[in-house]
Amino acid sequence: MNLIRVKAIAQKEFIHIFRDPRSLGMAIAIPMLLLILFGYALTLDVDNVPLVIWDQDKTQMSQDYILDFKNSPYFNIVGYFEGYQDLQAAIDKNQALMAMVVPTDFSRRIESNQNTPVQLLVDGSDSNTATIAIGYVTAVTAKYNKNLIVNELSQLGIKDMTPIDMRSRVWFNADLKSRNYIIPGLIAVIMMVIAALLTSLTVAKEWESGTMEQLISTPVKSNELILGKLIPYFTIGLFDVVVAVAMGQFLFHVPLRGNVALLFILSGFFLVGALSLGMLISIVTKNQLVASQLAMVTTFLPAFLLSGFMYSIANMPKAIQVLTHLIPARYFVVILKGIYLKGVGMKVLGIQVFYLFLFAVIVLNVANRKFKKKVG
Numbered sequence: 001m002n003l004i005r006v007k008a009i010a011q012k013e014f015i016h017i018f019r020d021p022r023s024l025g026m027a028i029a030i031p032m033l034l035l036i037l038f039g040y041a042l043t044l045d046v047d048n049v050p051l052v053i054w055d056q057d058k059t060q061m062s063q064d065y066i067l068d069f070k071n072s073p074y075f076n077i078v079g080y081f082e083g084y085q086d087l088q089a090a091i092d093k094n095q096a097l098m099a100m101v102v103p104t105d106f107s108r109r110i111e112s113n114q115n116t117p118v119q120l121l122v123d124g125s126d127s128n129t130a131t132i133a134i135g136y137v138t139a140v141t142a143k144y145n146k147n148l149i150v151n152e153l154s155q156l157g158i159k160d161m162t163p164i165d166m167r168s169r170v171w172f173n174a175d176l177k178s179r180n181y182i183i184p185g186l187i188a189v190i191m192m193v194i195a196a197l198l199t200s201l202t203v204a205k206e207w208e209s210g211t212m213e214q215l216i217s218t219p220v221k222s223n224e225l226i227l228g229k230l231i232p233y234f235t236i237g238l239f240d241v242v243v244a245v246a247m248g249q250f251l252f253h254v255p256l257r258g259n260v261a262l263l264f265i266l267s268g269f270f271l272v273g274a275l276s277l278g279m280l281i282s283i284v285t286k287n288q289l290v291a292s293q294l295a296m297v298t299t300f301l302p303a304f305l306l307s308g309f310m311y312s313i314a315n316m317p318k319a320i321q322v323l324t325h326l327i328p329a330r331y332f333v334v335i336l337k338g339i340y341l342k343g344v345g346m347k348v349l350g351i352q353v354f355y356l357f358l359f360a361v362i363v364l365n366v367a368n369r370k371f372k373k374k375v376g
Contacts, residue, residue, distance in 0.1 A: 001227070005220050009228025013202070017232055027198055027236045028243070031190050035244055038186050039252050044178035046132040048076040052087055052096040055080065061107035065118075068144050069100075074136045091123050097133060098122050110148065172341040183254045184336035185309035187244045191267070192274050192303040192329045193296070194240065198233050199278030200285075200295035203371075207286040222371040226364075230275050237271040238264065248340075257343030263336075266353060270332045273360035274299070277328075280367040303329035331356045 017023055051069060055062050069075045078096055081087055087099035101119040103109075109116040120137060124130045153159065173180045220228075241264060248254040256263075278295055285291040304310065306320065307329035313321055324330050331352040338344045338352075346353065 001221070001224055002219075005224045006228045006231070009220065009225055010231040013229050013232040017236070023198070023201075024236075027194065027233070028240065031194050031240045032243060032247065034190050035183075035186060035247055036251075038190075039179065039183055039247075042182055042186070044182070045176075046129050046136075047074050049074055049098060049133045049136065050078045050096045051075050052079045052081055052090045052099045053077060053102070054082060054084075054087060054099070055102045056104040057102050057106035059107040061110060062102045065102065065106070065144055068140050069137075072136070072140055074133075075140075087121060091121065094123075096123075097129070098137070100137075179252055180254050180341060181337055182309075183248045183252050184340040185307070185333045187241070187248065188270070188307065188329045188332040188336055189300070189303045189309055190244065191237065191240065191270065192332075193300045195233065195237050195271055195274035196278035196281070196295045196299040197292060198236070199230065199275045200281045200291040201288050202229050202233070203279065203282035204286055204288045204291045208288060223368050226279060226368055226371060230272070230279065233275050234268070234271055237275065238268065241267045241271075254340060256340055258339030259345060262345060263339050266332075266335050266339075266349075266356070269353065269356050269360055270328065270335075273328050273356065273363055276360060276363040276367050280363060280370060283367055283370045302327045306330065307333045309333050325355075328356060328359045331359075 017027075053066060053069075055066060066077075070077055079086075079090060081090070081099075084101075087096075087101070090096040091099060099121040101121070103117065103119075106116055106118070118141070120134070122130050122134060170176060245256070245260075245263065249256055277299070278291075281294050281298070282291045285294060306313075306316075306324045306327050308324070309329070313324050313330070316324070334352045335349050335356070338349050342348075
């Protein structure tokens with residue numbers, strides 16, 4: 001391999017990039033825009049659940065029960081009604097996610113130590129949100145029940161004799177904010193899409209503009225041409241990683257507990273694989289439009305759905321779980337979350353790094369072989 005020829009190809013590609021502001025803008029501005037849009041819009045946190053209440057009892061005891069919901073950060077009481085029609089209308093109009101009906105004999109049944117049913121109506125259109133919200137209601141009710149029992153026991157001179165005292169301690173994401181694990185995964189998805197999309201156009205553009213024949217007639221070898229074309233986009237990709245990490249740190253305040261140098265080194269491995277995949281698509285298609293569309297289909301959807309970024313791989317069907325091993329973003333998502341939230345290093349992430357490196361080597365070699373066939 002002649003490094004002088006590689007440098008000449010890289011310089012040529014840099015000139016093309018800077019002469020085309022659209023490509024440069026797509027390479028830098030789009031990752032920033034996507035990170036801002038997804039970072040603020042995409043959240044799995046469920047709080048301020050809109051709740052409407054029909055208190056049929058209207059006693060101090062029922063008001064104390066309702067007060068626990070009012071004081072909870074997870075609920076927002078948006079109205080008090082006097083009938084099922086009003087409750088149903090609030091849910092139908094999306095004004096409330098839940099409606100609670102406190103029965104007329106609420107306080108009497110509690111004072112007489114009887115089981116007291118409280119009706120909860122839930123909009124199950126979004127099953128995930130509804131399930132989490134029901135869990136919140138259960139937790140508030142359990143706390144209210146415990147306080148009642150403790151008060152009864154204290155009046156009898158008996159201390160609280162709860163057999164098990166569960167004390168939870170959350171590691172790595174103590175506030176349980178979804179943003180803290182969405183942003184690292186989002187960086188992997190965005191980098192996968194942008195990297196493959198950029199290089200998917202580079203060889204196809206040469207074929208469409210007619211300059212590829214000129215390159216073929218030069219002494220430049222296929223591996224030198226591919227490496228020379230990858231270097232500029234690799235540089236831009238690393239710059240995008242710097243911007244994404246800075247935005248995660250200062251804009252979204254996501255904790256970065258691991259080694260920053262290791263983060264950028266492993267990001268380099270990932271970029272080589274993603275860029276090589278785009279290059280392979282460009283070599284095979286020879287058409288910019290087809291190449292860009294194929295790059296989106298083969299990068300965005302798999303990276304978003306099958307990388308573990310949004311949906312747990314363990315909950316997927318076995319056949320899909322096997323398929324996810326072909327998605328490089330799967331390994332990079334684990335790496336980013338490990339470095340960001342857990343502060344782990346190569347000792348823990350070694351197997352993920354190996355698969356990421358293996359993917360980059362295989363795709364780069366396949367792209368080189370495919371290109372040899374085209375010029376041979």
